[in-house]
Amino acid sequence: MSTLWTSDEVAAALSPVATVTPFEAQGVTFDSRAVGKGDIFFALAGETSDGHGFVADALTRGAAAAVVSRDVEGARGTLIRVPDTMKALVDLGRAGRRRSKARIASVTGSVGKTSTKDALRAVLSAQAPTSASVASYNNHVGVPISLARLPREARYGIFEIGMNHPGEIEPLARQVEAHVGVITNVEPAHIGYMGSEEAIADEKACLFAGMAEGAVAVLNRDNRHYGRLADHARRFGASRIVGFGRSEAAEARILSCKLQDSGSDVVALIHGRRIEYRLGAAGEHWVLNSVAALAVVEALNADVVEAAAALANIKASPGRGARRMLKFGAGTIELLDESYNANPASVPAMLAVLARTEPKAGGRRLLALGDMRELGEGADAFHAGLAEAVAASGATQIFLCGPHMQALWQRLTPAQRGVHRPDSASLAGDVATALRAGDVIAVKGSLGSKMKIVVDAIVAASGGEAGH
Numbered sequence: 001m002s003t004l005w006t007s008d009e010v011a012a013a014l015s016p017v018a019t020v021t022p023f024e025a026q027g028v029t030f031d032s033r034a035v036g037k038g039d040i041f042f043a044l045a046g047e048t049s050d051g052h053g054f055v056a057d058a059l060t061r062g063a064a065a066a067v068v069s070r071d072v073e074g075a076r077g078t079l080i081r082v083p084d085t086m087k088a089l090v091d092l093g094r095a096g097r098r099r100s101k102a103r104i105a106s107v108t109g110s111v112g113k114t115s116t117k118d119a120l121r122a123v124l125s126a127q128a129p130t131s132a133s134v135a136s137y138n139n140h141v142g143v144p145i146s147l148a149r150l151p152r153e154a155r156y157g158i159f160e161i162g163m164n165h166p167g168e169i170e171p172l173a174r175q176v177e178a179h180v181g182v183i184t185n186v187e188p189a190h191i192g193y194m195g196s197e198e199a200i201a202d203e204k205a206c207l208f209a210g211m212a213e214g215a216v217a218v219l220n221r222d223n224r225h226y227g228r229l230a231d232h233a234r235r236f237g238a239s240r241i242v243g244f245g246r247s248e249a250a251e252a253r254i255l256s257c258k259l260q261d262s263g264s265d266v267v268a269l270i271h272g273r274r275i276e277y278r279l280g281a282a283g284e285h286w287v288l289n290s291v292a293a294l295a296v297v298e299a300l301n302a303d304v305v306e307a308a309a310a311l312a313n314i315k316a317s318p319g320r321g322a323r324r325m326l327k328f329g330a331g332t333i334e335l336l337d338e339s340y341n342a343n344p345a346s347v348p349a350m351l352a353v354l355a356r357t358e359p360k361a362g363g364r365r366l367l368a369l370g371d372m373r374e375l376g377e378g379a380d381a382f383h384a385g386l387a388e389a390v391a392a393s394g395a396t397q398i399f400l401c402g403p404h405m406q407a408l409w410q411r412l413t414p415a416q417r418g419v420h421r422p423d424s425a426s427l428a429g430d431v432a433t434a435l436r437a438g439d440v441i442a443v444k445g446s447l448g449s450k451m452k453i454v455v456d457a458i459v460a461a462s463g464g465e466a467g468h
């Protein structure tokens, strides 16, 4: 790979207050702990700490240069002085976007952004150099830094865009200036800040505000807000709207799928072409993500058949549905780790996967759920509303924590009840001691509910990885 940024290019993009000592940079970061040799370190002011306090450390660790807005003591190395480091990061991101010859896709939606983005990275990387946002780098810092990391030789660039509050998507979409924008779905996530689902739909549709000429909008054809989103996309000048889903009207359509606990066999019709493929991640929601990804692949002018074949290698990542077989007593337990995220759309999706996962001899289906956060006034109703999906999952013992899960607890039958605790730390021991060989245990909750503590307790109580 060639140099990501030369000092001349950085100087042209950032207009620093003084001339910059020559350097060549291979990366861009704002996290001093993650600084690699040759990175440009941006000293950003965070909520709790100011990056200027870490500049000296970053340079010692090998940063090629640090972008700062004031003097820093003890810093030995190249400093690039600018009036506003956050604005400078956005400027470098824009420069990265502007020089790129890549076909660019942006991904937003209430759930499934990272899953769809990572699936696209995986299938496109097999065809040409591809760059994608890391993790969920989807906010006012994550988007520009991802753009600033776009290598000049990338042929495809995939960027996740997220929001918690109104008005956040449009400026990010304008930075990304995508050729193809996909909205995975519109569901009541973060509804506490957004007021209504319609408001969420209107906000997501701002993805199309910043798209390039002749852009393609990829939309969930089955979602109740499809029409509203399509109207927005047209208004913002999309040249083509592509639907994905089960609907007969979808251009990227699921004809059938055989769901298994290790993945699915899918038959899809993508723009009239019948494609059969194996998908390596389990769950109906993943089948939807996969046709969304194939619709994006087509809109990026990449090879759809080759991409579909590569979907066999997709695996759900830790905290997002990754499955682990753990040794336990004389047998094994299977852990479905969804501890990273939860909302009223993704919990039922996970429960459907649990329902199809067969316990081994002598085992049961167990479930540990923590609160779904940011649901506003309707939070208790959303939690109580999970009762039917919980019953259909076949879970026979249910462990809950968090204040809102009390509402679900009230809806459980005495036979279903394991225990309800105030938080995940006090629940972890109950779950670990309830386990027995053969069990399948699913763990899910919003990140803030810290259900990883429960996952860690399960792993600690086991005899380690058993392999599949």
Ligand SMILES: Nc1ncnc2c1ncn2[C@@H]1O[C@H](COP(=O)(O)OP(=O)(O)OP(=O)(O)O)[C@@H](O)[C@H]1O
Pocket (backbone or CB within 6 Å): 109, 110, 111, 112, 113, 114, 115, 116, 136, 138, 162, 184, 185, 285, 286, 288, 289, 319, 320, 321, 338, 341, 342, 345, 346, 347, 349
């Ligand atoms: N299309 C989907 N429908 C429902 N649930 C999904 C879908 N895709 C993924 N999920 C589940 O939702 C959870 C979050 O997935 P993912 O990380 O892809 O979402 P995200 O939109 O990137 O979330 P975040 O807002 O935290 O960045 C995971 O547990 C995943 O299994």
Ligand SMILES: [Mg+2]
Pocket (backbone or CB within 6 Å): 113, 114, 115, 135, 136, 138, 160
């Ligand atoms: Mg994400």
